[in-house]
Amino acid sequence: MKPFAQEPALTERVRDAILGAIVDGTFRTGERLAQEDLAQRLGVSRQPVSHALNLLKEQGILVELGRKGLTVAPIEAERLHQLYAVRGRMDALAAGLAARRVKAGDAPADILREIEGLIAEQNDPKRAGGLARWVETDVAFHIAIYRLSANPVIEEMARPQWVHFRRSMQASLEQPETHGPVWKQHKAIFSAIRAGDPVAAERLALEHAEHAADRTSAWLKAGEKKRGGLQK
Incomplete structure (x- = not known):
């Protein structure tokens, strides 16, 4: 048996x-x-x-x-917006909790160093790598913030949807001009966390998710419109 x-x-x-x-x-x-x-x-x-x-x-x-x-399954613009609407609130919660941990002096140094390393890598053109590495480090950044929040429920709830976000990241980051702005936003989020400013950290994390939703949805809608035109 x-x-x-x-x-x-x-x-x-x-x-x-x-x-x-x-x-x-x-x-x-x-x-x-x-x-x-x-x-x-x-x-x-x-x-x-x-x-x-x-x-x-x-x-x-x-x-x-x-x-x-x-x-x-195709990535649908409307569905992606719905997913990001939820994820944006979870990311904001995680960033705010992480900032409070930093302010209280409870933030693990190894996670802080990990995030600093990811930001340094992706802001250095010589080290940033290609599309696969961009997606990998983007996911790693957000998961590290979840871990820094010390609320495991956030990561547990987000985990089943990460495959959809990874696919959307890939679709978005295939446009090279999006890479730089994305990591500037990541750096700003982490700077607020490092400063122990939960209000700014929450706002920046939410704005980052909203920008990602708008940018990727627009790109997907353009593709859907193009395919619809070709089918006529």
Whole structure:
């Protein structure tokens, strides 16, 4: 008999591998995700692949592709705005709590150094890296702020939606001119946290999320309009 612990763990690893391929652009909307192909690529049986695909479908990350199976769900501008509306409030809460910890002298030095390192890297053109690294450091910055807040519920609530945010970050950061402004905003948020100013930290974090929503939604709507015109 197969131990119960192995199947869930393997399914999670397969799911994470598929998610990674979606985020880095390997799998795109309209491309069929075939169980046989995925199983062969990952060197596993079809069962954990089937379970992983079902989990991703339940999360809204995959959708039906007619009778052909599943494909990556499109990023819809309206849905993205809804997600950012919630995330903006969570980011603001996290930034305010983090600033209060700094003011009280309770902020862990290792997390502060981590954030400083990310900001220094992404404000140095020679170290910033390419698109994949931009997305990775952007996610790392926000998760570090969550950890600095000392409220684990914030990260727990945000975690299921990060795949959608990572995809939106990728779509936005594919336009190189957005990278610099994004990290200037990150630096301003962290400066307010470092100064122990929760009011400014909350305001800047909320504005950052709102700017991201507006910028990415506009880009997505332009793409939707363009595709609609081509279909006529």
